[in-house]
Amino acid sequence: MAQRAMTAAERVSEATEALREEKFAARRIELAEAALETLGELGFARTSLREIAQNSAFTHGVFHYYFTDKLDLICCCVRHYKAQCVTRYDEVTAAAKTRDELMEGFLGKLAATLREDASMHRLWYDLRAQALFEPAFRADIVEIDRNLEAMIWRIASRFAGLGGRKPAISPAALYALFDGLFQGALLKHFSNDADAIPDLLAEVRRLLPMIC
Amino acid sequence: MAQRAMTAAERVSEATEALREEKFAARRIELAEAALETLGELGFARTSLREIAQNSAFTHGVFHYYFTDKLDLICCCVRHYKAQCVTRYDEVTAAAKTRDELMEGFLGKLAATLREDASMHRLWYDLRAQALFEPAFRADIVEIDRNLEAMIWRIASRFAGLGGRKPAISPAALYALFDGLFQGALLKHFSNDADAIPDLLAEVRRLLPMIC
DNA sequence: ACTAAATCTTGACGATTGTCAAGGCGCAAC
DNA sequence: GTTGCGCCTTGACAATCGTCAAGATTTAGT
Numbered sequence: 001m002a003q004r005a006m007t008a009a010e011r012v013s014e015a016t017e018a019l020r021e022e023k024f025a026a027r028r029i030e031l032a033e034a035a036l037e038t039l040g041e042l043g044f045a046r047t048s049l050r051e052i053a054q055n056s057a058f059t060h061g062v063f064h065y066y067f068t069d070k071l072d073l074i075c076c077c078v079r080h081y082k083a084q085c086v087t088r089y090d091e092v093t094a095a096a097k098t099r100d101e102l103m104e105g106f107l108g109k110l111a112a113t114l115r116e117d118a119s120m121h122r123l124w125y126d127l128r129a130q131a132l133f134e135p136a137f138r139a140d141i142v143e144i145d146r147n148l149e150a151m152i153w154r155i156a157s158r159f160a161g162l163g164g165r166k167p168a169i170s171p172a173a174l175y176a177l178f179d180g181l182f183q184g185a186l187l188k189h190f191s192n193d194a195d196a197i198p199d200l201l202a203e204v205r206r207l208l209p210m211i212c
Numbered sequence: 213m214a215q216r217a218m219t220a221a222e223r224v225s226e227a228t229e230a231l232r233e234e235k236f237a238a239r240r241i242e243l244a245e246a247a248l249e250t251l252g253e254l255g256f257a258r259t260s261l262r263e264i265a266q267n268s269a270f271t272h273g274v275f276h277y278y279f280t281d282k283l284d285l286i287c288c289c290v291r292h293y294k295a296q297c298v299t300r301y302d303e304v305t306a307a308a309k310t311r312d313e314l315m316e317g318f319l320g321k322l323a324a325t326l327r328e329d330a331s332m333h334r335l336w337y338d339l340r341a342q343a344l345f346e347p348a349f350r351a352d353i354v355e356i357d358r359n360l361e362a363m364i365w366r367i368a369s370r371f372a373g374l375g376g377r378k379p380a381i382s383p384a385a386l387y388a389l390f391d392g393l394f395q396g397a398l399l400k401h402f403s404n405d406a407d408a409i410p411d412l413l414a415e416v417r418r419l420l421p422m423i424c
Numbered sequence: 425a426c427t428a429a430a431t432c433t434t435g436a437c438g439a440t441t442g443t444c445a446a447g448g449c450g451c452a453a454c
Numbered sequence: 455g456t457t458g459c460g461c462c463t464t465g466a467c468a469a470t471c472g473t474c475a476a477g478a479t480t481t482a483g484t
Binding site: 043125128131133138141172179184186191199203206 | 254255256257258334338340343344345350353354357381382384385389392393395396399402403415419422
Binding site: 260261262272273276281282 | 440441442443444
Protein backbone atom coordinates (compact mmCIF):
# COMPACT_ATOMS: atom_id res chain seq x y z
CA MET A 1 0.00 0.00 0.00
CA ALA A 2 0.91 3.65 -0.07
CA GLN A 3 1.71 3.43 3.62
CA ARG A 4 4.99 1.64 2.88
CA ALA A 5 6.37 4.26 0.51
CA MET A 6 6.47 7.17 2.92
CA THR A 7 7.52 5.71 6.18
CA ALA A 8 10.45 8.06 6.65
CA ALA A 9 8.87 11.33 5.61
CA GLU A 10 5.57 10.33 7.10
CA ARG A 11 7.08 9.47 10.44
CA VAL A 12 8.77 12.83 10.68
CA SER A 13 5.85 14.94 9.55
CA GLU A 14 3.58 12.99 11.83
CA ALA A 15 5.85 13.60 14.78
CA THR A 16 6.25 17.29 14.01
CA GLU A 17 2.55 17.73 13.61
CA ALA A 18 1.92 16.04 16.93
CA LEU A 19 4.52 18.34 18.48
CA ARG A 20 2.90 21.35 16.89
CA GLU A 21 -0.49 20.37 18.17
CA GLU A 22 0.95 19.87 21.61
CA LYS A 23 2.56 23.28 21.45
CA PHE A 24 -0.71 24.75 20.28
CA ALA A 25 -2.59 23.18 23.17
CA ALA A 26 0.08 24.33 25.62
CA ARG A 27 -0.23 27.86 24.35
CA ARG A 28 -3.97 27.75 24.70
CA ILE A 29 -3.54 26.79 28.32
CA GLU A 30 -1.04 29.58 28.86
CA LEU A 31 -3.56 32.04 27.47
CA ALA A 32 -6.36 30.50 29.49
CA GLU A 33 -4.32 30.89 32.65
CA ALA A 34 -3.69 34.53 31.86
CA ALA A 35 -7.39 34.99 31.22
CA LEU A 36 -8.30 33.32 34.50
CA GLU A 37 -6.23 35.91 36.31
CA THR A 38 -8.35 38.78 35.02
CA LEU A 39 -11.62 36.85 35.11
CA GLY A 40 -11.08 36.09 38.77
CA GLU A 41 -10.55 39.75 39.45
CA LEU A 42 -13.36 41.29 37.41
CA GLY A 43 -15.88 38.50 36.87
CA PHE A 44 -17.39 37.33 33.61
CA ALA A 45 -19.59 40.33 32.97
CA ARG A 46 -16.87 42.96 33.19
CA THR A 47 -14.01 41.11 31.54
CA SER A 48 -13.15 41.92 27.94
CA LEU A 49 -10.53 40.34 25.73
CA ARG A 50 -8.59 43.58 25.67
CA GLU A 51 -8.50 43.75 29.44
CA ILE A 52 -7.32 40.17 29.61
CA ALA A 53 -4.57 40.99 27.13
CA GLN A 54 -3.48 44.11 28.99
CA ASN A 55 -3.15 42.21 32.28
CA SER A 56 -0.95 39.65 30.55
CA ALA A 57 2.12 39.44 28.36
CA PHE A 58 0.03 38.96 25.22
CA THR A 59 -1.74 41.20 22.76
CA HIS A 60 -5.45 40.97 22.20
CA GLY A 61 -5.08 39.54 18.74
CA VAL A 62 -3.41 36.36 19.93
CA PHE A 63 -6.51 35.28 21.71
CA HIS A 64 -8.44 35.29 18.49
CA TYR A 65 -5.69 33.30 16.86
CA TYR A 66 -5.91 30.53 19.44
CA PHE A 67 -9.62 30.68 20.15
CA THR A 68 -12.43 30.85 17.67
CA ASP A 69 -14.54 32.82 20.04
CA LYS A 70 -14.81 34.44 23.42
CA LEU A 71 -16.94 31.56 24.60
CA ASP A 72 -14.30 29.18 23.32
CA LEU A 73 -11.71 30.92 25.48
CA ILE A 74 -13.88 30.87 28.57
CA CYS A 75 -14.77 27.23 28.05
CA CYS A 76 -11.07 26.44 27.88
CA CYS A 77 -10.56 28.41 31.08
CA VAL A 78 -13.30 26.46 32.81
CA ARG A 79 -11.91 23.12 31.71
CA HIS A 80 -8.43 24.07 32.84
CA TYR A 81 -9.72 25.28 36.17
CA LYS A 82 -11.35 21.94 36.75
CA ALA A 83 -8.08 20.04 36.51
CA GLN A 84 -6.56 22.04 39.35
CA CYS A 85 -9.65 21.98 41.49
CA VAL A 86 -10.95 18.48 41.50
CA THR A 87 -7.93 16.69 42.96
CA ARG A 88 -7.23 19.28 45.62
CA TYR A 89 -8.12 17.09 48.58
CA ASP A 90 -7.08 13.71 47.22
CA GLU A 91 -3.62 13.82 48.75
CA VAL A 92 -4.99 14.52 52.21
CA THR A 93 -7.65 11.86 51.81
CA ALA A 94 -5.16 9.21 50.79
CA ALA A 95 -2.58 10.08 53.44
CA ALA A 96 -4.86 10.20 56.48
CA LYS A 97 -4.78 7.15 58.74
CA THR A 98 -7.30 8.27 61.36
CA ARG A 99 -10.49 10.29 61.44
CA ASP A 100 -8.78 13.09 63.33
CA GLU A 101 -5.97 13.21 60.84
CA LEU A 102 -8.37 13.39 57.93
CA MET A 103 -10.51 16.00 59.64
CA GLU A 104 -7.58 18.28 60.39
CA GLY A 105 -6.05 17.79 56.97
CA PHE A 106 -9.35 18.54 55.28
CA LEU A 107 -10.03 21.62 57.39
CA GLY A 108 -6.53 22.89 56.73
CA LYS A 109 -6.92 22.54 52.99
CA LEU A 110 -10.37 24.06 53.14
CA ALA A 111 -9.11 27.13 54.97
CA ALA A 112 -6.17 27.50 52.60
CA THR A 113 -8.47 27.23 49.60
CA LEU A 114 -10.78 29.92 50.86
CA ARG A 115 -7.89 32.15 51.85
CA GLU A 116 -5.71 31.83 48.77
CA ASP A 117 -7.99 30.88 45.90
CA ALA A 118 -10.93 33.05 46.78
CA SER A 119 -10.92 34.88 43.45
CA MET A 120 -10.84 31.66 41.50
CA HIS A 121 -13.83 30.40 43.41
CA ARG A 122 -15.92 33.47 42.96
CA LEU A 123 -15.27 33.06 39.26
CA TRP A 124 -16.45 29.47 39.52
CA TYR A 125 -19.73 30.55 41.06
CA ASP A 126 -20.05 33.31 38.51
CA LEU A 127 -19.57 30.93 35.60
CA ARG A 128 -21.91 28.36 37.09
CA ALA A 129 -24.56 31.06 37.23
CA GLN A 130 -23.77 31.98 33.63
CA ALA A 131 -24.36 28.37 32.68
CA LEU A 132 -27.97 28.86 33.73
CA PHE A 133 -28.28 31.34 30.85
CA GLU A 134 -25.66 30.26 28.33
CA PRO A 135 -26.13 26.71 27.00
CA ALA A 136 -22.58 26.65 25.64
CA PHE A 137 -21.26 26.53 29.20
CA ARG A 138 -23.61 23.91 30.55
CA ALA A 139 -21.89 20.70 29.58
CA ASP A 140 -18.55 21.74 31.08
CA ILE A 141 -20.10 23.19 34.21
CA VAL A 142 -22.25 20.15 34.83
CA GLU A 143 -19.27 17.87 34.43
CA ILE A 144 -17.18 19.86 36.86
CA ASP A 145 -20.06 19.85 39.31
CA ARG A 146 -20.21 16.08 39.02
CA ASN A 147 -16.51 15.80 39.67
CA LEU A 148 -16.70 18.10 42.67
CA GLU A 149 -19.53 16.02 44.06
CA ALA A 150 -17.42 12.90 43.62
CA MET A 151 -14.49 14.63 45.30
CA ILE A 152 -16.52 15.51 48.39
CA TRP A 153 -17.95 12.02 48.42
CA ARG A 154 -14.47 10.47 48.43
CA ILE A 155 -13.54 12.51 51.48
CA ALA A 156 -16.74 11.70 53.32
CA SER A 157 -16.57 8.01 52.45
CA ARG A 158 -13.04 7.81 53.68
CA PHE A 159 -13.94 9.66 56.86
CA ALA A 160 -16.85 7.32 57.45
CA GLY A 161 -14.77 4.28 56.59
CA LEU A 162 -12.14 5.19 59.16
CA GLY A 163 -14.89 4.94 61.75
CA GLY A 164 -16.36 1.77 60.28
CA ARG A 165 -19.41 3.67 59.05
CA LYS A 166 -21.08 4.92 55.94
CA PRO A 167 -22.23 8.48 55.11
CA ALA A 168 -25.81 9.03 56.24
CA ILE A 169 -26.88 11.11 53.25
CA SER A 170 -26.61 10.93 49.48
CA PRO A 171 -23.66 12.25 47.49
CA ALA A 172 -25.87 14.94 46.01
CA ALA A 173 -27.06 16.15 49.41
CA LEU A 174 -23.56 16.09 50.83
CA TYR A 175 -22.21 18.14 47.96
CA ALA A 176 -25.11 20.56 48.19
CA LEU A 177 -24.35 21.08 51.85
CA PHE A 178 -20.63 21.72 51.44
CA ASP A 179 -21.12 23.77 48.32
CA GLY A 180 -23.69 25.94 50.06
CA LEU A 181 -21.51 26.37 53.12
CA PHE A 182 -18.52 27.30 51.01
CA GLN A 183 -20.51 29.76 48.96
CA GLY A 184 -21.78 31.45 52.07
CA ALA A 185 -18.31 31.60 53.55
CA LEU A 186 -16.99 33.09 50.33
CA LEU A 187 -19.56 35.87 50.41
CA LYS A 188 -18.68 36.62 54.03
CA HIS A 189 -15.00 36.53 53.13
CA PHE A 190 -15.40 39.12 50.41
CA SER A 191 -17.48 41.24 52.76
CA ASN A 192 -14.33 41.47 54.89
CA ASP A 193 -15.83 39.32 57.60
CA ALA A 194 -12.88 37.95 59.56
CA ASP A 195 -15.07 35.17 60.95
CA ALA A 196 -15.73 33.70 57.52
CA ILE A 197 -13.02 31.03 57.71
CA PRO A 198 -13.31 30.13 61.43
CA ASP A 199 -17.08 29.87 61.18
CA LEU A 200 -16.84 27.60 58.15
CA LEU A 201 -14.32 25.35 59.88
CA ALA A 202 -16.39 25.15 63.04
CA GLU A 203 -19.48 24.25 61.04
CA VAL A 204 -17.70 21.51 59.11
CA ARG A 205 -16.09 20.18 62.28
CA ARG A 206 -19.54 19.84 63.79
CA LEU A 207 -21.28 18.42 60.72
CA LEU A 208 -18.85 15.88 59.35
CA PRO A 209 -18.89 13.48 62.34
CA MET A 210 -22.65 13.87 62.48
CA ILE A 211 -23.12 12.76 58.89
CA CYS A 212 -20.30 10.25 58.52
CA MET B 213 -43.76 79.87 65.83
CA ALA B 214 -43.58 79.92 62.07
CA GLN B 215 -45.46 76.64 61.98
CA ARG B 216 -48.74 78.39 62.72
CA ALA B 217 -48.59 80.86 59.85
CA MET B 218 -48.57 78.38 56.96
CA THR B 219 -50.94 75.68 58.00
CA ALA B 220 -53.11 75.87 54.92
CA ALA B 221 -50.54 76.18 52.15
CA GLU B 222 -48.09 73.99 53.99
CA ARG B 223 -50.57 71.20 54.54
CA VAL B 224 -51.42 71.06 50.87
CA SER B 225 -47.88 71.22 49.53
CA GLU B 226 -46.81 68.65 52.09
CA ALA B 227 -49.56 66.29 51.03
CA THR B 228 -48.92 66.73 47.32
CA GLU B 229 -45.20 66.17 47.79
CA ALA B 230 -45.83 63.01 49.76
CA LEU B 231 -48.14 61.87 47.00
CA ARG B 232 -45.55 62.67 44.39
CA GLU B 233 -42.88 60.76 46.24
CA GLU B 234 -45.18 57.81 46.56
CA LYS B 235 -45.92 57.95 42.86
CA PHE B 236 -42.22 58.19 42.16
CA ALA B 237 -41.47 55.12 44.26
CA ALA B 238 -44.33 53.22 42.64
CA ARG B 239 -42.98 54.04 39.20
CA ARG B 240 -39.53 52.84 40.22
CA ILE B 241 -41.03 49.52 41.20
CA GLU B 242 -42.91 49.31 37.92
CA LEU B 243 -39.68 49.87 36.06
CA ALA B 244 -37.84 47.40 38.27
CA GLU B 245 -40.44 44.76 37.55
CA ALA B 246 -40.07 45.33 33.83
CA ALA B 247 -36.32 45.09 34.20
CA LEU B 248 -36.58 41.84 36.15
CA GLU B 249 -38.41 40.31 33.21
CA THR B 250 -35.48 40.84 30.88
CA LEU B 251 -32.83 40.20 33.50
CA GLY B 252 -34.34 36.83 34.25
CA GLU B 253 -34.23 35.96 30.58
CA LEU B 254 -30.75 37.19 29.66
CA GLY B 255 -28.84 37.41 32.91
CA PHE B 256 -26.91 40.33 34.30
CA ALA B 257 -24.00 40.21 31.86
CA ARG B 258 -26.07 40.38 28.69
CA THR B 259 -28.79 42.76 29.77
CA SER B 260 -28.59 46.38 28.64
CA LEU B 261 -30.88 49.25 29.50
CA ARG B 262 -32.01 49.44 25.91
CA GLU B 263 -32.95 45.77 25.87
CA ILE B 264 -34.87 46.20 29.09
CA ALA B 265 -36.72 49.14 27.57
CA GLN B 266 -37.52 47.30 24.35
CA ASN B 267 -39.04 44.36 26.23
CA SER B 268 -41.25 46.76 28.15
CA ALA B 269 -43.68 49.58 27.58
CA PHE B 270 -41.05 52.20 28.40
CA THR B 271 -38.29 53.98 26.56
CA HIS B 272 -34.70 53.72 27.63
CA GLY B 273 -34.54 57.30 28.79
CA VAL B 274 -37.09 56.79 31.54
CA PHE B 275 -34.79 54.48 33.38
CA HIS B 276 -32.19 57.17 33.68
CA TYR B 277 -34.82 59.56 34.92
CA TYR B 278 -35.85 57.25 37.77
CA PHE B 279 -32.48 55.71 38.50
CA THR B 280 -29.18 57.47 38.86
CA ASP B 281 -27.33 54.52 37.51
CA LYS B 282 -27.55 51.03 36.11
CA LEU B 283 -26.42 49.68 39.47
CA ASP B 284 -29.13 51.72 41.13
CA LEU B 285 -31.72 50.05 38.94
CA ILE B 286 -30.42 46.58 39.59
CA CYS B 287 -30.24 47.19 43.33
CA CYS B 288 -33.87 48.26 43.23
CA CYS B 289 -34.70 45.09 41.32
CA VAL B 290 -32.94 42.96 43.89
CA ARG B 291 -34.71 44.61 46.79
CA HIS B 292 -38.05 44.22 45.11
CA TYR B 293 -37.37 40.60 44.33
CA LYS B 294 -36.70 39.96 47.99
CA ALA B 295 -40.16 41.02 49.08
CA GLN B 296 -41.81 38.43 46.85
CA CYS B 297 -39.41 35.67 47.70
CA VAL B 298 -38.95 35.65 51.41
CA THR B 299 -42.53 35.02 52.48
CA ARG B 300 -43.25 32.38 49.87
CA TYR B 301 -43.57 29.47 52.29
CA ASP B 302 -44.99 31.28 55.30
CA GLU B 303 -48.60 30.53 54.45
CA VAL B 304 -47.94 26.82 54.19
CA THR B 305 -45.92 26.84 57.37
CA ALA B 306 -48.62 28.58 59.33
CA ALA B 307 -51.48 26.48 57.97
CA ALA B 308 -49.99 23.02 58.48
CA LYS B 309 -51.27 21.07 61.49
CA THR B 310 -49.25 17.90 61.04
CA ARG B 311 -45.79 16.95 59.82
CA ASP B 312 -47.24 15.27 56.76
CA GLU B 313 -49.29 18.29 55.91
CA LEU B 314 -46.30 20.60 56.22
CA MET B 315 -44.10 18.26 54.23
CA GLU B 316 -46.55 17.99 51.35
CA GLY B 317 -47.32 21.68 51.38
CA PHE B 318 -43.64 22.55 51.36
CA LEU B 319 -42.80 20.10 48.59
CA GLY B 320 -45.69 21.40 46.53
CA LYS B 321 -44.55 24.99 46.84
CA LEU B 322 -40.97 23.97 46.17
CA ALA B 323 -41.92 22.22 42.96
CA ALA B 324 -44.09 25.13 41.85
CA THR B 325 -41.27 27.56 42.55
CA LEU B 326 -38.79 25.62 40.51
CA ARG B 327 -41.25 25.12 37.70
CA GLU B 328 -42.68 28.61 37.43
CA ASP B 329 -40.08 30.98 38.81
CA ALA B 330 -37.01 29.32 37.39
CA SER B 331 -35.85 32.40 35.51
CA MET B 332 -36.18 34.58 38.57
CA HIS B 333 -34.07 32.18 40.55
CA ARG B 334 -31.29 31.90 38.02
CA LEU B 335 -31.16 35.66 38.16
CA TRP B 336 -30.86 35.46 41.92
CA TYR B 337 -27.89 33.15 41.69
CA ASP B 338 -26.41 35.33 39.00
CA LEU B 339 -26.69 38.46 41.10
CA ARG B 340 -25.39 36.72 44.19
CA ALA B 341 -22.33 35.78 42.18
CA GLN B 342 -22.04 39.38 40.98
CA ALA B 343 -22.04 40.48 44.61
CA LEU B 344 -18.75 38.63 45.00
CA PHE B 345 -17.27 41.16 42.57
CA GLU B 346 -19.37 44.28 42.94
CA PRO B 347 -19.39 45.76 46.45
CA ALA B 348 -22.45 47.87 45.67
CA PHE B 349 -24.56 44.70 45.57
CA ARG B 350 -23.21 43.08 48.69
CA ALA B 351 -25.33 44.67 51.41
CA ASP B 352 -28.61 43.86 49.67
CA ILE B 353 -27.56 40.36 48.70
CA VAL B 354 -26.33 39.52 52.19
CA GLU B 355 -29.55 40.75 53.71
CA ILE B 356 -31.67 38.67 51.34
CA ASP B 357 -29.51 35.66 52.10
CA ARG B 358 -30.13 36.21 55.80
CA ASN B 359 -33.85 36.43 55.23
CA LEU B 360 -33.86 33.27 53.13
CA GLU B 361 -31.95 31.46 55.84
CA ALA B 362 -34.53 32.61 58.37
CA MET B 363 -37.32 31.46 56.06
CA ILE B 364 -35.92 27.95 55.76
CA TRP B 365 -35.33 27.89 59.50
CA ARG B 366 -38.95 28.76 60.19
CA ILE B 367 -40.09 25.83 58.08
CA ALA B 368 -37.66 23.41 59.68
CA SER B 369 -38.41 24.58 63.20
CA ARG B 370 -42.12 24.17 62.62
CA PHE B 371 -41.59 20.74 61.12
CA ALA B 372 -39.46 19.70 64.07
CA GLY B 373 -41.90 21.25 66.53
CA LEU B 374 -44.80 19.25 65.10
CA GLY B 375 -42.82 16.15 66.05
CA GLY B 376 -41.80 17.51 69.42
CA ARG B 377 -38.20 17.86 68.26
CA LYS B 378 -35.64 20.46 67.32
CA PRO B 379 -33.57 20.72 64.13
CA ALA B 380 -30.33 18.79 64.44
CA ILE B 381 -28.17 21.31 62.59
CA SER B 382 -27.58 25.05 62.60
CA PRO B 383 -29.65 27.52 60.56
CA ALA B 384 -26.60 28.27 58.42
CA ALA B 385 -26.01 24.60 57.62
CA LEU B 386 -29.65 23.98 56.90
CA TYR B 387 -29.84 26.91 54.52
CA ALA B 388 -26.61 25.86 52.85
CA LEU B 389 -28.07 22.41 52.28
CA PHE B 390 -31.34 23.58 50.77
CA ASP B 391 -29.72 26.34 48.79
CA GLY B 392 -27.22 23.90 47.35
CA LEU B 393 -29.91 21.38 46.51
CA PHE B 394 -32.05 24.01 44.85
CA GLN B 395 -29.15 25.37 42.86
CA GLY B 396 -28.28 21.92 41.61
CA ALA B 397 -31.90 21.23 40.69
CA LEU B 398 -32.08 24.54 38.85
CA LEU B 399 -29.06 23.66 36.75
CA LYS B 400 -30.55 20.28 35.93
CA HIS B 401 -33.86 21.95 35.15
CA PHE B 402 -32.28 24.31 32.63
CA SER B 403 -30.40 21.39 31.13
CA ASN B 404 -33.83 19.98 30.24
CA ASP B 405 -33.48 17.20 32.75
CA ALA B 406 -37.04 16.05 33.46
CA ASP B 407 -35.88 14.44 36.71
CA ALA B 408 -34.79 17.75 38.19
CA ILE B 409 -37.97 18.37 40.15
CA PRO B 410 -38.77 14.78 41.20
CA ASP B 411 -35.18 14.23 42.33
CA LEU B 412 -35.22 17.41 44.38
CA LEU B 413 -38.50 16.46 46.02
CA ALA B 414 -37.30 12.94 46.79
CA GLU B 415 -34.11 14.28 48.32
CA VAL B 416 -35.95 16.77 50.51
CA ARG B 417 -38.50 14.14 51.53
CA ARG B 418 -35.65 11.95 52.70
CA LEU B 419 -33.62 14.67 54.40
CA LEU B 420 -36.16 16.74 56.27
CA PRO B 421 -37.33 14.03 58.70
CA MET B 422 -33.72 13.02 59.19
CA ILE B 423 -32.69 16.51 60.29
CA CYS B 424 -35.80 17.69 62.06
C1' DA C 425 21.00 30.88 3.34
C1' DC C 426 16.45 30.93 1.32
C1' DT C 427 11.68 29.96 1.32
C1' DA C 428 7.40 28.96 3.31
C1' DA C 429 4.58 28.40 6.99
C1' DA C 430 3.40 29.42 11.62
C1' DT C 431 2.88 32.96 14.92
C1' DC C 432 2.08 37.42 16.49
C1' DT C 433 1.13 42.69 16.15
C1' DT C 434 -1.39 46.35 14.76
C1' DG C 435 -5.08 49.02 13.40
C1' DA C 436 -9.52 49.34 12.00
C1' DC C 437 -14.63 47.94 11.33
C1' DG C 438 -19.41 48.06 12.82
C1' DA C 439 -22.26 47.33 16.64
C1' DT C 440 -23.51 48.21 21.19
C1' DT C 441 -22.90 50.18 25.61
C1' DG C 442 -24.08 53.75 29.61
C1' DT C 443 -24.94 58.34 29.89
C1' DC C 444 -26.91 62.67 29.20
C1' DA C 445 -28.85 66.96 27.13
C1' DA C 446 -32.40 69.21 24.46
C1' DG C 447 -36.90 69.37 23.69
C1' DG C 448 -42.05 67.97 23.62
C1' DC C 449 -46.20 66.59 25.96
C1' DG C 450 -49.77 67.01 29.52
C1' DC C 451 -51.59 68.69 33.66
C1' DA C 452 -52.22 71.80 37.39
C1' DA C 453 -51.99 76.68 39.18
C1' DC C 454 -52.93 81.27 38.76
C1' DG D 455 -55.34 80.80 28.44
C1' DT D 456 -51.01 81.07 29.57
C1' DT D 457 -47.31 79.88 32.35
C1' DG D 458 -44.56 76.56 34.86
C1' DC D 459 -43.26 72.13 36.22
C1' DG D 460 -43.05 67.22 36.43
C1' DC D 461 -42.70 63.36 33.10
C1' DC D 462 -41.14 61.28 29.19
C1' DT D 463 -39.08 60.83 24.24
C1' DT D 464 -35.63 61.32 21.15
C1' DG D 465 -31.22 61.62 19.40
C1' DA D 466 -26.57 62.03 20.00
C1' DC D 467 -21.93 61.53 22.58
C1' DA D 468 -17.72 59.08 23.71
C1' DA D 469 -16.20 54.78 25.04
C1' DT D 470 -15.80 50.05 24.57
C1' DC D 471 -17.01 45.71 22.81
C1' DG D 472 -15.93 41.25 19.71
C1' DT D 473 -14.11 40.40 15.46
C1' DC D 474 -11.13 40.28 11.72
C1' DA D 475 -7.83 41.35 7.94
C1' DA D 476 -3.31 42.77 6.50
C1' DG D 477 1.22 42.89 7.38
C1' DA D 478 5.47 42.16 10.42
C1' DT D 479 8.09 38.79 12.68
C1' DT D 480 9.67 34.49 14.05
C1' DT D 481 10.39 29.65 13.32
C1' DA D 482 11.20 25.55 10.79
C1' DG D 483 12.38 22.83 6.52
C1' DT D 484 15.51 22.04 2.83
